[in-house]
Amino acid sequence: MLTRLGLFAMLVAVFFSSWHRLPMTLDRTSWYFPDSAVTMLVFIRIAMYGFVIAPGGQWKFTDPMLD
Numbered sequence: 001m002l003t004r005l006g007l008f009a010m011l012v013a014v015f016f017s018s019w020h021r022l023p024m025t026l027d028r029t030s031w032y033f034p035d036s037a038v039t040m041l042v043f044i045r046i047a048m049y050g051f052v053i054a055p056g057g058q059w060k061f062t063d064p065m066l067d
Helices: 007-017 033-053
Strands: none
Touching (some): 007 033
16 A cells, blocks of 8 residues: 555554454544544544545635636
């Protein structure tokens, strides 16, 4: 994966493959909710960063009438 898709794709695959091992909850009364919230925010930020850099500098949501 590293040679085919790049370092960022490999890191995302490694991080997301360990998702099931982390204690996750949406129950705010749970004692491990703060750790779960931080972990989920990290994963969301990684996904957002990948969404931004994936087009390679081109904006995909353009209006065809403006072209």
